[in-house]
Each structure stands twice: as structure tokens, then as C-alpha cells.
Amino acid sequence: MGELAKLPNISKVNEEKLLAAGIDTPERLRQLGSRRAIELVRACSDPGACVNMLYALEGAIRGVRWHDLPKEVKDELKAFHRTLR
Numbered sequence: 001m002g003e004l005a006k007l008p009n010i011s012k013v014n015e016e017k018l019l020a021a022g023i024d025t026p027e028r029l030r031q032l033g034s035r036r037a038i039e040l041v042r043a044c045s046d047p048g049a050c051v052n053m054l055y056a057l058e059g060a061i062r063g064v065r066w067h068d069l070p071k072e073v074k075d076e077l078k079a080f081h082r083t084l085r
Helices: 012-020 026-044 051-062 071-083
Strands: none
Touching: 012 026, 012 051, 026 051, 026 071, 051 071
């Protein structure tokens, strides 16, 4: 298990997608933010990365399970994700 997979919501599979996108540390993920990270993942390793992965990334950055993100944050992330299509 790498550093990223130690974060909440980041499975080994998600860690591999992040690594393929050049995001190799928790610090780099935090620096980029969830929105930029999902853009890179979609461009480099998973063009169909869903809104749940975006939630997972935001939760990982905040140190919480994505289920516990405030509704307003989920709504903002969902609206952003729609613009990626």
C-alpha cells in the first residue's frame, strides 16, 4: 500500500489511477485539489471517472469518508463533474 491508499476513500485501484495521472503523494493531491485531480485522472488513466471518485478525492483531502462531506460540497462537486462531459 502506498501513501495515497492510506488516505480515506483511496483504494488501491484509485491509487493506481492517481499515480498514472502523476499524482504520487497526499501532498500533491492536496496541492492540486479534487477538481484538478479528477481532470488529470480522466485525461491520463480513466476517462470515465465518475462523480463518486471526485467525492472520494475531496474526502481524502479533507481526511473524511466521502459520505460525510456536507451536502453543499457534494452539490458543488456534482455540478463541476457535469461540466467535464
